[in-house]
Amino acid sequence: MKKSRIYWIDNLRGLAAFFVLFQHVFEDAYPMIFQMGQEVINFGLVGVVLFFLVSGFVIPFSASNFKLKNYLISRFFRIFPLYWGILTIALLLLFVGVLDRSVSGFSFSTENILLNYLLVNEYFHKPFALGVSWTLSIELAWYVIFAVYMLFLRAVSPVLLIFLSLIVLLALGMFSLLMEIRLPFGRMALVEVALLGYLAYLVWVKKSSLPVFLGTLFLATTVLSFLFWLSFSFFTHQSFTLLSVVLSWSFSIALFAAVFVLALKGYQFNNKYFIFIGTISYSTYLIHPIVRDSIYHNFEFHPGQIVLIFFLTYLLSWASFYFIELRSIRFGRQLRYAA
Numbered sequence: 001m002k003k004s005r006i007y008w009i010d011n012l013r014g015l016a017a018f019f020v021l022f023q024h025v026f027e028d029a030y031p032m033i034f035q036m037g038q039e040v041i042n043f044g045l046v047g048v049v050l051f052f053l054v055s056g057f058v059i060p061f062s063a064s065n066f067k068l069k070n071y072l073i074s075r076f077f078r079i080f081p082l083y084w085g086i087l088t089i090a091l092l093l094l095f096v097g098v099l100d101r102s103v104s105g106f107s108f109s110t111e112n113i114l115l116n117y118l119l120v121n122e123y124f125h126k127p128f129a130l131g132v133s134w135t136l137s138i139e140l141a142w143y144v145i146f147a148v149y150m151l152f153l154r155a156v157s158p159v160l161l162i163f164l165s166l167i168v169l170l171a172l173g174m175f176s177l178l179m180e181i182r183l184p185f186g187r188m189a190l191v192e193v194a195l196l197g198y199l200a201y202l203v204w205v206k207k208s209s210l211p212v213f214l215g216t217l218f219l220a221t222t223v224l225s226f227l228f229w230l231s232f233s234f235f236t237h238q239s240f241t242l243l244s245v246v247l248s249w250s251f252s253i254a255l256f257a258a259v260f261v262l263a264l265k266g267y268q269f270n271n272k273y274f275i276f277i278g279t280i281s282y283s284t285y286l287i288h289p290i291v292r293d294s295i296y297h298n299f300e301f302h303p304g305q306i307v308l309i310f311f312l313t314y315l316l317s318w319a320s321f322y323f324i325e326l327r328s329i330r331f332g333r334q335l336r337y338a339a
Helices: 002-029 031-039 043-063 068-096 110-117 131-152 158-179 185-204 210-234 242-264 272-279 281-298 304-338
Strands: none
Touching: 002 031, 002 043, 002 242, 002 272, 002 281, 002 304, 031 043, 031 242, 043 068, 043 131, 043 185, 043 242, 068 110, 068 131, 068 281, 068 304, 131 185, 131 281, 158 185, 158 210, 185 210, 185 242, 210 242, 272 281, 281 304
């Protein structure tokens, strides 16, 4: 079970990171890709949704025999050491002008820097020094929700929990519609798909059934489609059309479901390249905008730069994984065992 889980999860992680990298590199170089991402399908969004589905599936493995202290240690050393390292590099490059400060709107102040290091700047309406970190603040929200569930609500069926959360989202949707107030349903939906990933975990460990998972997945996708209609059609959005959002989310959810079903059937996702890029996917996710912007901002565009960005991104991702991420995870594991 462990091998199969690692193989197919790492394959999905690798795909997710590649989708985000592809979208961000090509949309800056080719207006057609940028327009397609806004109006048809956005592979960056596909990758982000995949990451949250995978996170929902993986987190319970690290929370078996749940102890809050161990859980917090595990999550802290998984997220923050690498993020702080990459953020520090981004701040230095912004300060010396290698990265364009006008793109992010970031200004150097103690408050902005501190809030970015704590991953709470979005809640205070402060700009990101590292643009992709917006998803990490939502990831932390998912960690908190999962901890609350494990501590106080474990007796509640996960299917019932998802059902209740969908009712809450529908109620918020009706409030949004009646009061004509646009709510950030896209961000809320990322936590919802993490819950769906958790349900997939329960199927994997034989505590739920595949029909229940697929039925819940269909119900959740239907509810989310209504919320997306509210956010991207009834209201408007400067970056995405309704079609792009629905196609991106649907493709990501369908891809996860298809790979999950195949893994349950015993298919071995053991492609070593996807496993490798899956292993370094978090590093790739954080590093790639720095590599991309450093090259695009300082040199006149040439198609060969795309190859260079991909090469440097994966090279630096491997280095940051080996020298920072892997060591911080191991250190966190030692602290948990000591506790």
